[in-house]
Amino acid sequence: MAVVSMTVNGKPVSAETEDRTLLVYFLREQLRLTGTHIGCDTSQCGACVVHVDGRAVKSCTLFAVQAEGAEVTTIEGLAKDGKLHPVQEAFRENHGLQCGFCTPGMIMTAVDMIRRRPQLDRDTIRHELEGNICRCTGYHNIVSAIEDASRRMAGGAK
Amino acid sequence: MISYQFAYRRAKSLGDAQALFAKSPEAKFLAGGQTLIPTMKMRLANPPELIDISGLKELSFVRIEGQTLIVGAGTKHHDVAVSADVTRAIPALAKLAGDIGDPAVRHMGTLGGSLANNDPAADYPAAALALGATIKTTRRTIAADDFFVGMFATALEDGEIITEVLFPIPERAAYAKFDNPASRYALAGVFVAKSKSGVRVAVTGAGSSVFRVPAMESALAKSFSADAIKGIEVDADGLNSDIHASAEYRAHLVKVMAARAVKAAGA
Numbered sequence: 001m002a003v004v005s006m007t008v009n010g011k012p013v014s015a016e017t018e019d020r021t022l023l024v025y026f027l028r029e030q031l032r033l034t035g036t037h038i039g040c041d042t043s044q045c046g047a048c049v050v051h052v053d054g055r056a057v058k059s060c061t062l063f064a065v066q067a068e069g070a071e072v073t074t075i076e077g078l079a080k081d082g083k084l085h086p087v088q089e090a091f092r093e094n095h096g097l098q099c100g101f102c103t104p105g106m107i108m109t110a111v112d113m114i115r116r117r118p119q120l121d122r123d124t125i126r127h128e129l130e131g132n133i134c135r136c137t138g139y140h141n142i143v144s145a146i147e148d149a150s151r152r153m154a155g156g157a158k
Numbered sequence: 159m160i161s162y163q164f165a166y167r168r169a170k171s172l173g174d175a176q177a178l179f180a181k182s183p184e185a186k187f188l189a190g191g192q193t194l195i196p197t198m199k200m201r202l203a204n205p206p207e208l209i210d211i212s213g214l215k216e217l218s219f220v221r222i223e224g225q226t227l228i229v230g231a232g233t234k235h236h237d238v239a240v241s242a243d244v245t246r247a248i249p250a251l252a253k254l255a256g257d258i259g260d261p262a263v264r265h266m267g268t269l270g271g272s273l274a275n276n277d278p279a280a281d282y283p284a285a286a287l288a289l290g291a292t293i294k295t296t297r298r299t300i301a302a303d304d305f306f307v308g309m310f311a312t313a314l315e316d317g318e319i320i321t322e323v324l325f326p327i328p329e330r331a332a333y334a335k336f337d338n339p340a341s342r343y344a345l346a347g348v349f350v351a352k353s354k355s356g357v358r359v360a361v362t363g364a365g366s367s368v369f370r371v372p373a374m375e376s377a378l379a380k381s382f383s384a385d386a387i388k389g390i391e392v393d394a395d396g397l398n399s400d401i402h403a404s405a406e407y408r409a410h411l412v413k414v415m416a417a418r419a420v421k422a423a424g425a
Contacts (some may be wrong), residue, residue: 002166019166019208022199043196044340046262055236055265061195062266065166066188066210092211113261132261132340 008033008072011078017064024048024065027074035075035104039133046132049105049112050074056112058131075104078111087111087149096145098136106132110146120150161198165207174320175211176296179317182207187319189232189271192263217270217321222247225327231270231320236261238269248289250349250423251333254281257335259342270320273305276312276367278398279343283368285325285333288349288360292324309366328353330382332422334415335363338402345403346411348417352382359416364397364408374416385415 005014008031015030027033027050039047041060046058051073078085087110090096097103106129113128114120120128125143134142160384167185169175179185185207188194211217217232220241229238238244239256258264260270272282273293285408286293286302293300296319304306305313314320328351335347344363351358357378359371377386394409403411 018162018163020163020193022160025160041199043192043263046260049262056262057265058262060199061192061263063166063191063195063208065168066191066212068168109261128261131262 002065004064004068006067006072009074010073019063019065020057021064022060023050023052023062023064023067023072024059024123026067027072029117033074037101037104044131044133045102046109047102049108049132051108051112054115054140056109073108075107078107078134085111086152087114087146090145090152091142093147094141094148096142096154102132102134102136106134106142110149113146114150114153118150118154120147122147125150159199159201159304161195162201162204164198167207168210169214172211172214172216172296172321174410175209175214175319176317178207178209182209183316187211187273187274190234190267191271191395192259192267192293193271193275193277211319212266212268217268219322220244220328223346226326227251227327228322229269229325230322231273232268235259235264235267235269235272239264246328248325248331250333250351251285251289251325252287254333254349256280257337257342269323272313273323274312274320276306276308276310277343278309278366278368279336279338279345279347279363281333281344281347281362284344284349284360284362286323286360287368287370288351288358289325289328289331290351290353290355290358291326294322295320306368311367326353330423332419332424334418334422336411336415343391346408346415348412348415348419350378350416350423352378352423357382361412361416364392364412366396366398371412371416381419382423384420385393387413387416387420 039045039048043061050059186205188208188210217230219230235255235258244252291302331351333349335344346364347362349360359374362368374387392409392412394405397405397408399405
């Protein structure tokens with residue numbers, strides 16, 4: 001057991017946890033931030049993607065102790081002052097989800113890809129989504145949502 | 159899934175990592191963890207202690223010295239993929255790094271971790287072998303030709319840590335892989351590199367460990383073109399056969415990927 005401290009969605013947090021606790025369990029069960037989902041639990045589906053020090057990572061493939069001192073952002077940290085993040089807004093408007101299970105990971109991946117690649121075409125978006133799996137409808141509207149968000153954010157609202 | 163219990167130690171320096179290992183010789187070093195952690199979660203590995211070397215700044219760098227590209231073993235795949243120096247010196251290596259796994263995996267996985275693990279379907283071993291890289295460790299330097307000794311096996315001794323990899327800059331090089339659409343691991347991947355000293359062809363994904371194809375190398379040394387290797391058959395005997403592809407299919411893919419790599423290298 002060790003006390004792990006990090007900043008999650010701008011707030012300093014500290015909790016005692018086992019060394020073997022994965023970051024995703026730390027977020028969901030100890031901090032009760034259940035927006036981050038566990039899908040496959042084998043590093044493939046991307047439902048658990050969060051940002052650690054500004055980079056998208058799979059929180060099922062990282063121990064919480066590794067994030068000691070890090071800045072972590074989860075899906076709960078995107079909306080500001082009751083206003084959805086432009087990527088969340090674009091997912092809503094483009095119907096970029098059906099059951100919603102993969103959506104937190106899709107959105108966290110999308111925010112990361114837009115930050116890294118200001119110019120996004122549909123092929124690039126699909127390539128960048130290789131680590132995120134949707135089992136409902138396919139990816140068409142997810143790609144449209146990210147394309148839309150990318151255009152809006154290029155307009156300034158980063 | 160939850161791994162067995164273990165004790166986590168964060169190394170403050172390379173020296174600290176070695177000192178921690180001396181105290182706990184059953185420990186494993188944790189680099190990017192993108193293979194080790196899933197393996198531990200499946201309870202296929204049970205190290206009593208993890209020594210985390212992922213935060214060591216001294217292992218994360220890219221620089222060019224003369225005709226050699228030097229990449230720190232702790233450099234993440236993503237940082238290799240977007241490095242201006244790598245892109246300028248060996249664009250094929252930047253492209254290879256950018257096609258490993260997926261973006262989240264590339265943000266964690268490291269060059270040294272990939273080489274030390276020597277997964278039969280990993281991409282980096284093909285680059286290291288084809289480029290004739292030298293692998294520098296905390297104890298010595300090892301030529302890529304001597305480094306990869308078998309499936310998940312390398313010349314590394316217990317407690318030995320890869321610190322950097324020296325890639326001689328080739329005249330031209332390219333990597334072509336046919337990847338499993340689910341895992342993105344190579345069913346067959348071929349790295350071709352042409353330099354003054356000759357041509358080297360390294361294959362990953364097809365066999366139990368990365369290997370060279372001497373017949374293709376000598377044919378390409380005479381004429382660097384896809385046509386030059388058209389008639390060269392790859393023996394399926396001993397190649398991997400599983401639910402994804404038979405040995406015969408992999409042997410065929412090696413030929414196709416080799417031709418694509420030669421074309422991409424600018425034959």
